Amino acid sequence: MDTTAAATPEPIGWAGRIGDFIPLAIVNLLLTIVTLGIYRFWAKTRVRRFLWERTSFMGEPLEYRGRGIEKFIGALIVFAVLIVPLVGFSLFAGAAIARGDIGTVILLYTVLYFGLLYLLGVGLYRAQRYMFSRTAWRGIRGGMAHGGWRYGLLYLGMLLLQIVTLGFASPYVSTRLWNAQMNDASFGSAAVVADAEWRPIYGKFLFAWLGALVIYILTFVFMFMSFRSELGMFVPGAPPPTDPTAAFGFILKLYGLLIGAAILISLLLLSYHAALVRELFGKTRIATLGLHFDATTGDFLKFFLGNIAIVVLTLGLGYIVLPFRVWGFYASHLSTVGTLDVDLLMQTSLAGPMQGDGLADAFDASSF
Numbered sequence: 495m496d497t498t499a500a501a502t503p504e505p506i507g508w509a510g511r512i513g514d515f516i517p518l519a520i521v522n523l524l525l526t527i528v529t530l531g532i533y534r535f536w537a538k539t540r541v542r543r544f545l546w547e548r549t550s551f552m553g554e555p556l557e558y559r560g561r562g563i564e565k566f567i568g569a570l571i572v573f574a575v576l577i578v579p580l581v582g583f584s585l586f587a588g589a590a591i592a593r594g595d596i597g598t599v600i601l602l603y604t605v606l607y608f609g610l611l612y613l614l615g616v617g618l619y620r621a622q623r624y625m626f627s628r629t630a631w632r633g634i635r636g637g638m639a640h641g642g643w644r645y646g647l648l649y650l651g652m653l654l655l656q657i658v659t660l661g662f663a664s665p666y667v668s669t670r671l672w673n674a675q676m677n678d679a680s681f682g683s684a685a686v687v688a689d690a691e692w693r694p695i696y697g698k699f700l701f702a703w704l705g706a707l708v709i710y711i712l713t714f715v716f717m718f719m720s721f722r723s724e725l726g727m728f729v730p731g732a733p734p735p736t737d738p739t740a741a742f743g744f745i746l747k748l749y750g751l752l753i754g755a756a757i758l759i760s761l762l763l764l765s766y767h768a769a770l771v772r773e774l775f776g777k778t779r780i781a782t783l784g785l786h787f788d789a790t791t792g793d794f795l796k797f798f799l800g801n802i803a804i805v806v807l808t809l810g811l812g813y814i815v816l817p818f819r820v821w822g823f824y825a826s827h828l829s830t831v832g833t834l835d836v837d838l839l840m841q842t843s844l845a846g847p848m849q850g851d852g853l854a855d856a857f858d859a860s861s862f
Contacts, residue, residue, distance in 0.1 A: 503829030507550030536562030560628035615649025637844030665692035
């Protein structure tokens with residue numbers, strides 16, 4: 495029985511101010527440009543340290559112990575490990591193409607594709623492992639039990655399941671991957687336990703999936719019915735349009751219709767996404783201390799619209815404040831439920847990685 499269900503949620507403390515973050519983000523951006531991207535490893539470290547220090551857990555601030563040099567070394571190792579096989583692959587594939595051996599080329603690209611997906615899964619796990627190991631609270635740090643190689647196989651299998659089921663397995667895949675990562679984690683001597691379930695949120699997912707299908711069908715029917723006269727201008731041998739702007743107008747309306755459909759589908763999926771995040775956090779606990787996430791669909795809508803507005807109105811430069819907004823959004827909606835016996839909390843015996851989340855960085859999938 496869940497003893498934390500009747501307890502009152504205690505909000506996670508969040509004291510971040512956007513005015514304090516912007517100067518840091520601007521300096522990070524300028525130094526990253528000047529160093530041709532090399533400084534980004536130190537930039538991410540500074541951002542994480544800023545966010546962690548302004549987040550308190552049970553009244554005590556978090557501490558980020560990662561270093562930029564660790565992330566830089568991790569990236570160099572990944573580059574050295576990946577570049578040699580990829581160069582060899584390119585040479586071998588080029589030779590096969592020259593021989594006209596199409597079967598070998600297809601096999602090679604298939605192996606490469608699934609191999610990269612496997613490594614992406616490994617990278618995501620190892621990035622999480624690195625952040626757990628570099629996060630401390632009252633001197634106690636986190637950790638994860640494995641190196642991520644087994645998780646990579648699970649990640650690849652879940653992606654294949656997504657393809658085979660045409661996306662119908664999404665809730666199962668999301669909860670299974672979350673549980674796999676969290677159940678390998680610990681905070682000090684306290685184990686993290688996650689038992690998120692896909693069944694309670696499947697109704698919202700199915701509604702969104704079917705709604706998206708209906709929207710796409712109606713969109714293409716409307717396109718065909720509305721634009722069938724204009725479609726003739728693209729038929730080979732057809733006379734050119736009398737109005738030189740007709741083709742441009744047709745393409746503009748086409749993109750407008752598709753973008754409108756995409757917005758409607760995103761709104762449908764937002765309700766499912768909010769339910770998914772609440773399920774993931776709500777079914778995760780650290781020993782006897784549970785978590786609670788209270789963001790609604792409306793909260794997510796305002797959050798995403800705000801992000802889009804910032805990026806669009808600043809011509810893209812506003813992306814530098816998105817890490818602050820993402821972390822702040824989740825921190826302000828996250829609470830703890832129940833209690834944790836701090837006196838019994840010991841330092842973890844799990845060894846932390848020596849280098850940063852380089853594999854996830856290589857796939858541009860590293861958080862913050």
